[in-house]
Amino acid sequence: MTASSVLNPAQPASLPATGTLLFVDDEPSILSALRRLFRPLGHRVLMAESGSAALEILAQEDVDLVLSDMRMPGMDGAQLLAAVRERHPEIARLLLTGYADIGSTIAAINLGEIQRYIPKPWDDQELLLAVREGLERRRLERENEALHQRVAEQNMQLQTANAELQTVNDRLDDVNHQLERANGELEKRVASRTAELSQVNLMLGKAYEQLQTNFLLSIKVFAGLLELREGSLPGYSEKVGQLAQRLALKLGMSDIQQRDCYAAGLLCEIGKIGLPDRMLRTPFSAMRDDERQRYCRHPLLAEAALMPLNDLRNVARLVRQHQERLDGRGYPDGLTGNDVPLQAQLIGLAATYESLIAGRLGEKRYAPAEAQAAIEATVGAHYSPVLIDAFRQVMADDVAAEPPMVELDVESLKPGMVMGRDLTSPRGTLLLSKGYRFDAVVIKTLCDLVQRERLDIRFFIRTDLAPAI
Structure with a gap:
């Protein structure tokens, strides 16, 4: 019947709330096992040994969840849950079924719109979880119904209030027409004043930009003072x-x-x-x-x-x-x-x-x-x-x-070649700036300087702008 132990009654926290449960099975031993599992948790447990008996109980009792076995003489579980769905659609519906009853289980799902089916033999924890979910769904449905009713009542109140507001709005329309005329005059004055302020702000913005430019220029001049020293x-x-x-x-x-x-x-x-x-x-x-x-x-x-x-x-x-x-x-x-x-x-x-x-x-x-x-x-x-x-x-x-470049000595320079990097002296003095284009006179001067001073100077020449190297 069940391979797991009955849940300890000292653990009611596994279920969020109690409810009225109806268990339907033609075997009294199964009903007794279910009652022992759920009654210690505070649930009200009802039992029926047939589908017809279950329907009689449902006609007299307020039930939150029905758990029915699939195989029963007379009315089986699929037929019972279909009748429950038709007569009491708000009740949660679960089905106990064996692995050989898969076809009947599909029929129960289609006819009775059951929320879940539990295979036999069941696992206590899985069954407790299924009942908890069914009760929670039932609780949410009740809250939803109450909410819908409350919304309907509030809508009626809103309709009455809207009618009263419409009367007030009609009166306000007259006032608004008067205000529009006054606003027209005010907007003209505001537009004129805004144009004046915009012009002033533009002048101030230009002055601030100039001030920032001058301030940055002052910083550069200030920093350049040190670079004048040896x-x-x-x-x-x-x-x-x-x-x-x-x-x-x-x-x-x-x-x-x-x-x-x-x-x-x-x-x-x-x-x-x-x-x-x-x-x-x-x-x-x-x-x-x-x-x-x-x-x-x-x-x-x-x-x-x-x-x-x-x-x-x-x-x-x-x-x-x-x-x-x-x-x-x-x-x-x-x-x-x-x-x-x-x-x-x-x-x-x-x-x-x-x-x-x-x-x-x-x-x-x-x-x-x-x-x-x-x-x-x-x-x-x-x-x-x-x-x-x-x-x-x-x-x-x-x-x-960085553009493509080649490193050359002074003797390899040709007129028309363009410097790809700045050339500085060993002391850091800028000799030739990046982008400088050589001519024959400058190349000759550099050759004489290198030979006379025995300098080792390398030139980075742009290959995308230079003549054939």
Whole structure:
């Protein structure tokens, strides 16, 4: 009959609510087993040994769920549940059936619209779950009926209220006509005033744009003052600012954050204005200990110089922190981990990249690829992985955007060839800019210079614009 034990009556929580259950089976032992399973859970249990007896009970009792065996003399389970569906469609209907009764089970599903059938011998837990679902469905249907009735009552109330509102609306229409006439006059006055304000706002917008342009120009001039000194690199601050801004854009920072990163990149050297020219010419690795201590104070001096300007206070903070490192070995404050803002990190990365290429950190000048590899090797110690990933993407963008080029010596130059990269002297002075087109006179001058000074200069020539090489 059942291979599993009867559910412990101390576990009523398996059923969300009690209900009136009608069990129908021609075998008294099965009915007794079902009663022992469900009565301890608080259910009201009714039993019938035939379909006709079950219908008589349903005519007198308020039943929530009928569980019927399939094989019974006279009226079988499919016929009984079909009659229940017709007379009491609100009652949940379940069917107990053996594996040999699959055809009859399909008929019961079609005729009686049963919610579920349970194979025999049943599993107690599966049967409890099926009854719980049937009772829950019954409860939801009752709530739905009550809700529909309540909605119908409220609809009647709304119809009455709508009729009253219609009367009020008719009165309001008259008032609205009067208001429309008044609004017409008011709109004319508002339109006139709005046109005046728009014109004023346009003038203010242009003035603000001009102010921002002038302010940025002032920052560039301010940053350029240091590059006039001996030992400084022309264009270094602009390169740092542009790289910092591109990194901020790649990291999804806001327009204001990108602007601050650009300004901080321009001004990150401003604290060196008080250093002697000799220190500016000396790579950091070649400085004495006392010189390094003095040099490492330049972010503090820069912050002090910029703090009086309200619009540059955030920039001043970033300049102070741009030489900090995640491992705490940076300067001037020795910040560690999350205490080093990502904006400050990216400014420091941009400054380090340009310094490696310019030879300011050691005796060696790094090629762009070497400088990139050196910076990527510091991930986790100097810079966060997310910043290194953004830096890698920016460098990849530069490579993808770079035109096809070939590296030539001075004797291979021909008139009409176009420079693909800037050419700088060992001291960082710009000799020939990217895009310069050679002529015979300049090539001869360069040949004489290289031979006279015994220089080893390589020229990156664009192959898409150059004559045959």
